[in-house]
Amino acid sequence: MTAPVPPRPRRPLTLRDVSEASGVSEMTVSRVLRDSGDVSAKTRDKVLAAAKQLGYVPNKIAGGLASQRVNLVGVIIPTLSNMVFPEVLSGINEVLEHTPLQPVVGLSRYDPPHEEKVLFEMLSWRPSGMIIAGLEHSEAARAMLRAAGIPVVEILDLDGEPVDSVVGISHRRAGAEMAETIAEAGYRRIGFLGTKMPMDHRARKRFEGFTGALARRGIEIIDQEFYSGGSGLAKGREMTRALLERTPDLDFLYYSNDMIAAGGLLYCIQTGIDVPGRLGLAGFNGIELLDGLPLRPATMDIRRREIGRRAAQIIADCAEQGLSGKGERVALRPLFDPGDTLRQAPSNGGQARSDHV
Known part of the structure; x- marks a missing residue:
């Protein structure tokens, strides 16, 4: 365990900052941002470009509010x-319900422009903190987060450079550990x-870690099947059927999440494929809902509730201490569960461990 990185000094941006960056008066900047008054298109574009580059977000709360902050945490x-x-979200709420803070949730839809829009609206109400999934954001979104002057916690991923604090796992490491477990179990023809x-960067990083670890053992992915849209049991069945019809001699299937893995498992059971003897399976996320299946898919639990709790605690601590950020890094190790779909259980047993560094 190491001491948190000292918070970087930050202050909220003002109209004067936008005025100086755009070269027009504060009154003109105000008119542009309020979309009122007679301002030329050229000047309007100049002001909006300067505001976006700086990460400036107008303040929508009442000017007389002493703290200029509300007891909301954007998520x-x-x-x-x-x-x-x-x-x-359950983990976040478990912590914040014992504080004056209240979470408010927005959805990014894995779409950077939409994430920018949601973030802009949330920050305009001057929340006491922000919790946001992932480390990959547009430059405009990162500028807004840096300029907000509030604690920011990015969650679920450690493979990148955070704006302030971060809580999560290394998805590259998780993918590599799964690959090593599969290889140790003797599987070689992997789909x-x-x-x-x-925009699902965490799934991409797991795939990179998975294929990289296999390559170091001289193993390559034999075949792949991809989908778009929501994941589910039907999607997993459909993909598994297509892949096995195309490449019937595969001996292991690695799925990017548990739901499609469960669909694949049901397809194998229905068609009489011996799991794990003839074909091994593994998913990702450790979803408890699947515990009722005839066989439990091998998986990794990323400790999502704990991630929510840790992130919320950082925000609550900052609010109590009046800090604009902590620069804290909380690294959690996912818990491996061999389930019933591997020929042999890994020797390490997936012992729980939390590294707080």
């Missing part, structure tokens, strides 16, 4: 249709089933 996640994120979504 931005990609979706509520994936069961990972409601559990993160991958995952998402086409280019």
